[in-house]
Amino acid sequence: MNSPRVPISTYRLQLNKHFTFQDAARIMPYLHDLGISDCYTSPYLQSAPGSLHGYDVVDPTRLNSEIGSPDDYQTFVDALSQRGMGHILDIVPNHMKIEGPWNTWWQDVLENGPSSAFADFFDINWFPVKRELVNKVLLPILGDQYGLVLERGEIKLHYQDGLFFFAYYDHHLPIDPRTFAHILNFRMEELTAQHDPTQPDIQELQSIHSAVSNLPDRNNPHPNHTAERSREREVIKRRLTTLMDDSKLVADFLQENLRIFNGTPDNPRSFDPLDALLNAQAYRLASWRVASEEINYRRFFDINELAAIRVEEPEVFQHTHEFIFSLIKSGAVSGLRIDHVDGLYDPRKYLQQWQEWAQTELGLSADDHGRALYIVVEKILGKGETLSDDWPTFGTTGYEFLGLLNNLFIDSSHKRDLDTIYARFAKNNAHFEDLVYQCKKLIMSSSMASELNTLGHQLNILSEKHRQSRDYTLNSLTHALREIIACFPVYRTYVTPDPSEPITDRDRAYIRLAVIQAKRKNPATNSLVFDFIQELLLKNPSGNPYLPWSEVHPFVLKFQQTTSPVTAKGVEDTACYQYNRLVSLNEVGGEPSVVGTPLSAFHERMRERQSHWPASLSATSTHDTKRSEDVRARIHVLSEIPKEWKACVTRWHRINKKKKIHIDGQEVPSRNEEYLLYQTLVGAWPFTQLSSPDYQDFCQRMEQYMRKALKEGKVHSSWINPNDAYEDAVCAFVRHILDPMQSALFLGDFIPFQEKIARYGMYNALTQLTLKITAPGVPDFYQGTEIWDFSLVDPDNRRPVDYAHRQQLLNHLVSEEQHNTEGFFSDMLAHYTDGRIKLYLTRCLLHFRRQYPALFQQGDYQPLETLGEKRHHLCAFQRTWEGHTIMVIVPRFLHQVIPNPEHPALGDTAWGDAIVVLPENSAGRPYRNVLTQETVQTRHIDQHNTLPAASIFHHLPIAMMEQLP
Incomplete structure (x- = not known):
């Protein structure tokens, strides 16, 4: 029996008619040289003509002809096989595209x-x-x-x-x-x-x-x-x-x-x-x-053109997956990403079906968790929620890792300042939790009213079956349902149709919490209606003979399939576009209400991850993220300098006020939208001065982004009822403030500030990259992000990637490194805007990871103590496996370390007496910096074996130290 192939690293490619199987095959040598072990692609079964993402499958029994022929596909597979690379395929089991004649x-x-x-x-x-x-x-x-x-x-x-x-x-x-x-x-x-x-x-x-x-x-x-x-x-x-x-x-x-x-x-x-x-x-x-x-x-969700399929039925499961079975059997595909797993009737059963198939048809041996095939699920975890241990999956696509990492760069000591600045500037005192509640109700009364109506009528039929509940009116039942869903603390629960399977304590707690909060928000509503619904959702524990589980469970499972899209639409696609306090936190699976994560909490979560989900993906940018990793890394910096940020946005508002347009007595854009725009410009502004066509392209991207943000926010426009006049006015404002002829005063003030933020953001981005590759989990790279990428939400992040340029940069780096060019590291830092430093770090760390996979997949994770005046600006941990040890040290909150970003965060000037305390068993053994090849001796200070930060960060502001024999 064979064991499943677990990726060492993954690289996500968006395949479509503009980037085909042949194109993918051509870049496999480059990805292999970069250090990638597995290519991870968007869906490529037959989609509707012109699809750029592949989630609109019309025929799951064949390849997408726009991406290539079977021969083209084999060329791609051969390019992977020749380099020993695996292939993770994104599949769409929940829905199919029904628009047009193609399905x-x-x-x-x-x-x-x-x-x-x-x-x-x-x-x-x-x-x-x-x-x-x-x-x-x-x-x-x-x-x-x-x-x-x-x-x-x-x-x-x-x-x-x-x-x-x-x-x-x-x-x-x-x-x-x-x-x-x-x-x-x-x-x-x-x-x-x-x-x-x-x-x-x-x-x-x-x-x-x-x-x-x-x-x-x-x-x-x-x-x-x-x-x-x-x-x-x-x-x-x-x-x-x-x-x-x-x-x-x-x-x-x-x-x-x-x-x-x-x-x-x-x-x-x-x-x-x-x-x-x-x-x-x-x-x-x-x-x-x-x-x-x-x-x-x-x-x-609420997309009429995408109809859900009943993959829980054995015949449907077989028909919709038969072609994928053949790809896995042939060795073309080695693992799967399951899209929108919360949309499925019974996610755990679905995953079990896959693992049972893999054991039977592939002869793979299952581990103690029933896992034989590498599968990860697209699952958004709520606040404090963890993935169910009984799911036979290797983990998630990594949104929770992204959210945790985000908060590591947010200075929580300035939370009150950030709250105050936003409330006063945007005239918005709303708490995020209250906004989520209102946005979920908005979704249920608009785009998803039919789903709620269906649930309400199902519930009404159940209520008529007993004299104690028959007086509950349809309106009261539907209202109570709406309130419970609006208060639901997670995306969904996982009650199964099996009458013998008890509801988990966790799901029981979520349901009760939602009902309690719904009651509190509705004191004028008969509480017995809420209790009646709770009894049903809890598998009717009182054993009411008039409501057997066989009649109740269709309602309960449909309820579970409804809470997830309502939450997704209410939170990700509405609240996160209305609440703009610090938009780098408004990410898929994120918690915008949480400002900052203590280092101790980060380390604890990483230890848990290594213990439970060491093969879960670690993502920082995906096709679904609202901002790329590098955009967020810049915006994070604002949390370190709230007073300066406040002065800037106040000044910019005053400068640009005359460029606003008034529509029906409203100032356009609103102050909340203006606040979003300034943060977006800080994050997405290009590194280098652009040619006129490139600058126009950037301005158009900002306009397109604001149009989408307005529609998603559903305050002044929406997808259902677009307000073209309002959107046009916002875009006119964007054009005016970005026009060098009209806005010399604004741009003259904005650009120096943005350049400073960009320098600090560079350090954040490199730290983020290093943690992704070295912390527990499988590092996942979204296409093109191995160098600087300042994309926004789709379709902006689906623009073509210039792989020829990246290959050229990589070849240049390898040549310089081999010839040990003098000033190699200082030159990369001085010219960090060209992206070489990020590419170098990516390649160096990935090659080391590929050389020692067990160290990262199975190695112990141990936080390391830091001492000295700058100790809070260091994150350090150790990975150990069978006597092999590495130590990772990265910086954060560098505004306080180097007040002038023109000075690099290197040496004694930046780090002073800061030291990393080593475990006792490291006494007398030197360390080699994997990134720079320098050897650093330990120092005995105050009864501790230590490594000085100044010595570690001599050439680069990032370090991975390998303990030498």
Whole structure:
């Protein structure tokens, strides 16, 4: 039996038509030289045309043809194999793209309704509250109200290759073959009156009409009926094709029918036949605005075009994963990233299915946690939450590591100052927790109202089953649900449908906490309603015979699948764009309310990580982060200098006030949005002076970012109701303050301050990088971030990466290092803006990690004490495995160490008497700095074996010391 391959390091690539399998294969030599062990890619199964991210899969049974052919894919796989590199594939088990004609499974559902072979593949409620939608799917694809769209002639009936279908712009909608009768029999009396009805082609047309009329009804899902519908449909299709090709009489007749069905825009009644035909289908067309309240299929968050699939069903699991199975069996794929695991019905069971498959089909041996295949999950952990130990996964994609690392660079001693500055400047006194509560309620009343309505009606049915709960009204139950979800402290709980499996103590605590808080916020609401819901969510511990678990668990599991997207949309995509106190903390999986992490807490979390999740990914930038690691590293610095920051933003506001526009009595942008903009500029401003085209590109990026931030914040604009005038005014403000001709005063004040922040941010970024590679976990690199990257949220962070430039830089570094060029390190520091120093650090540390994988994967983690006046500015720890020891020392809060950032954070001038205290067993043994190859002797000071910070940071402000024999 073989053991799973655990990556030493990963590098994330975004594959699409602009960066293909061939492109990926070409950079594998570069990634290997960089020190990467495993290539980690975005999804590459067949997506909708033009997809730039791969999360909109339309066919999971084949490769995305826009990314490359099977031969191209094999070239990519061979490039990995030749270098002994593994491959982590991002997969999307929760949903599929349904917009357009490309998803044949969904098209089959639209054609055949409940009798479709794929009806159970999608999470569709065939018996929703709205009676008109029974056995139908609501399709909210229209740009306006149905009647208006219909009578403008925007929905067209077409014929092609034996089938009729509707077209609405890019949407092609199939027609139930049984309803072909509407078209075939239309004006039949007129046809037989004008022509001999005994003609073979007319008789054939009537025969086809009889055949379609006798097809089994689509609302009968019995397998025999389904098979007969499918078989006879193909026969009818062939017959109609032949008839249309051979008979001009019938072809002209049916084409005229199509013309009549398609109506005349000036005559509303002329659309009655088309309306009747549309109403006879297994779907109901509606305005996109209807989706938030009436949609009856589960979506990915609130995106109508992404329909959830029921991967918990064995047949669906097999069909949707069969191609991925083949990739793993062939050795092309060595591990998986599971996207949006909280969207699944039963995440633990899903992971168990994967691990059981790997043991059975691959012959892999499972460890004590049931893990045979390397799998990590995209899971956002709430405050104080840890990943469930009973999940057979190697960990998460690393958001919790990113959040912890973020706070290591935030000076918590200035929290009150940061609060005050933000409250006074932005006129915003809101607490983040209160804002989250309000934002989650906003999501449930707008974009996800349909999900809440469905839950409310499920709950109402349950309440009617017992005399003690039947008086709870639908409104009171729905209100209580909304309040409990708004108060939920984590993304979701994990109660299973198994009646014998008890609810965990942790989930029990989360549910009770949410109910307690909901009661406190709603003293006028009958508390018994909250208690009733709590009893259900807690698996009905009182054992009510009127509410057996078999009837309750569908509600509970649907509740769990609802709290997660509500939280994600409420927190990440709303509150984090409204609360701008220090935006570097507003990150996926972050806690903006938490300001700073004590070193002791960081070390403790790292020890726990090494103990429980040593193979979890350690991410600092991802395709989902709102700001790149280097942007955040700069903004963190503001926490060290709140007074200077306050003076700057106050001055900038005064300088730029006249550039604002007034709309309906409002100053645009608002002060809160202005505060966000200034922080964004501080973080994203390029290192070097740009050419005119590059500068224009930067300004456009800032405008695009602000437009997205406004829509996500949902205060003055939104995706559902965009306020173009407001967004245009904000963008005009951005253009004006960035125009050198109009804003010389502002830019003359802003740029020197930003350059200073950028220098301190450089140190933060290098520390962050070092900790990612050397602390417990698998370091993950997002494409291009091995040198400076100042990208913002997608799509900004999906711009093409210049790998030729990076390869050139790497070749230059390797040449300089090999020739031991004089001034190598001082030159990299002096010219840090070119990115060489970050690239050098990345390569050097990754190569060492690859040389000694067990040291980092299994080695003990031990915090080290620091002494001296600058001791609080050092983070130091030791990794040990089978006698091999390294010590990592990195700086933070350097504004107090080097008040003038022009002076490097090196030597005695910066570090004075600061020392790192070594363990007792290190006495007399020297250390080699892996980064600079210097040997440093220990010193005995105050009964301690120590290493002076001044000696450690002689050439570089980062150190990894290897203990020599």
